[in-house]
Amino acid sequence: MVIRQRKSTCTNPSISAILSRVSKQILWSFYMPYTVWGAFDKFRKDCIDLSDTSTKTAIASRDYLFDQIKALAQNNNSFPRLSGGYLKFGSFARKTKIQPLDDIDILVLLNGKGTVSSISPSDPFTYWLKINDENASLATFPDAYGYVDSNKVMYRIRDLLKTISNYSKAEIHKKLNAVTLKLTSYPWVFDIVPAVPINDGQGGIGYYLIPNGLGKWIRTDPRKDSDIITSFNTTHNSKFIPTVRLLKYWNARTHKPRLMSYYIETLAIKVFQYATPINEYHSAVKYFFDNCPLYLNISCPDPKGLGPNLDLNIDQQAKQKVSDAMREATGFIYNASIASNVQDEKTAIYWWGRVFGSSFPSYGS
Known part of the structure; x- marks a missing residue:
């Protein structure tokens, strides 16, 4: 006598429902930030980059x-x-x-x-x-x-x-x-x-x-601006322009004087001029805040060589407040780095939220 084995199918509604819920949970968890990298990715998509x-x-x-x-x-x-x-x-x-x-x-x-x-x-x-x-x-x-x-x-x-x-x-x-x-x-x-x-x-x-x-x-001459930033973006693995957008978001926060958008871009160009190519956004942001106060406190010529210094109308008091805010951000990033080194991603994400504000994703959100 030949015994035929019956094929297993998921016709049971309860089993199908369970599998559906599990797959949805897996898919949803993919978009939920449980790492610093994931939090930055979600932050950029939700709050910074144009669709x-x-x-x-x-x-x-x-x-x-x-x-x-x-x-x-x-x-x-x-x-x-x-x-x-x-x-x-x-x-x-x-x-x-x-x-x-x-x-x-x-x-x-x-x-x-x-x-x-x-x-x-x-x-x-x-x-x-x-x-x-x-x-x-x-x-x-x-x-x-x-x-x-x-x-x-x-x-x-x-x-x-x-x-x-x-x-x-x-x-x-x-x-x-x-x-x-x-x-x-x-x-x-x-x-x-x-x-x-x-x-x-x-x-x-x-x-x-x-x-x-x-x-x-x-x-x-916007052609020169385009050439400069395109060259930097190529050098930095196509991550320079997205990094600039992250920095511009931070600059737009209301807890300090705002620098002109073009000025913050130019400061980024100066900071990363001799840096190793960018691989990770959080490392690039850290590098910027570590080094930018030096460039902030010296004159900033127009990178095109056509106009006056970009910081011409920014007094030293305003520069000092921005510099202080950058140093505060450096402290938060240091705490985030310590947490990441011991695989405490939840704490690391919290400290990155202190840098960028309440719109930065919380752990698992």
């Missing part, structure tokens, strides 16, 4: 906006003539933007033909644009001395941007150096910065002149 969806949507809306600006320039003679396209600008362009996505900067390139730039005799970082041709595109924005008034350029752009649909409001930025355009469908705004390309004398563009908020112009 792929919002990034793609923002890029598409930026491209759509420039199409509208091009149409305005083509169909309205009073709009400043354009010179090609636009340049990505600011922290969103450098991929150092943190949540929430609240603003996107773009340089709109204007046709500067018929103008000549010169340095102000009273300020080496202020530039003038002399109108040499009455038919120049920018000749319709003169000041009392025959120079292009950057404020007039911005006000004209603002007035015409108000006519574009899908945008609720256009106004001059509080720093008077950009036109801020608010959207009806998304939470972020666009800061539109008019820029005049300046020839380098060799057939290329040496830099760009943008409004200084006082009717004159200052130099910038």
Whole structure:
């Protein structure tokens, strides 16, 4: 007699339910931080890094906006003539933007033909644009001395941007150096910065002149910023930019004076210039706080070499408060390291929470 063995199946509802609950618990525990590494990973995803969806949507809306600006320039003679396209600008362009996505900067390139730039005799970082041709595109924005008034350029752009649909409001930025355009469908705004390309004398563009908020112009070049941070990110195993975002989150906390976003990025560049490549985010954050106070207490030149020192308007008292906060963070990180060395991840995560605040995940949360 042949005895056939019956195949085992999970048809029992109680067994299926148990297996389902177990699998869900295993899956859920995968996302729950039981290690410092896991806590940092969850923290970055939940609180710091922009989602792929919002990034793609923002890029598409930026491209759509420039199409509208091009149409305005083509169909309205009073709009400043354009010179090609636009340049990505600011922290969103450098991929150092943190949540929430609240603003996107773009340089709109204007046709500067018929103008000549010169340095102000009273300020080496202020530039003038002399109108040499009455038919120049920018000749319709003169000041009392025959120079292009950057404020007039911005006000004209603002007035015409108000006519574009899908945008609720256009106004001059509080720093008077950009036109801020608010959207009806998304939470972020666009800061539109008019820029005049300046020839380098060799057939290329040496830099760009943008409004200084006082009717004159200052130099910038987002290409250089992009090259610098991209190079650092490559050197540091694609972990430099995410580390900068972590540091910018810490900088934005309200327990101390806030440094300018671009300044904190530049400090990170200085700190990691001669460091070994980054492998772990928590180690990189520790390295930054260990070394940054030294760089914070000396002058910080513009890394592009085009503008004044980034710390020009930061007094020593404010620097000292930030430096003290960094040293406090170093103490918390030391405690976290001691706990990690004895495999006490719960305590280590607690101390990292003291560094980044209540939004940092708690153990097993």
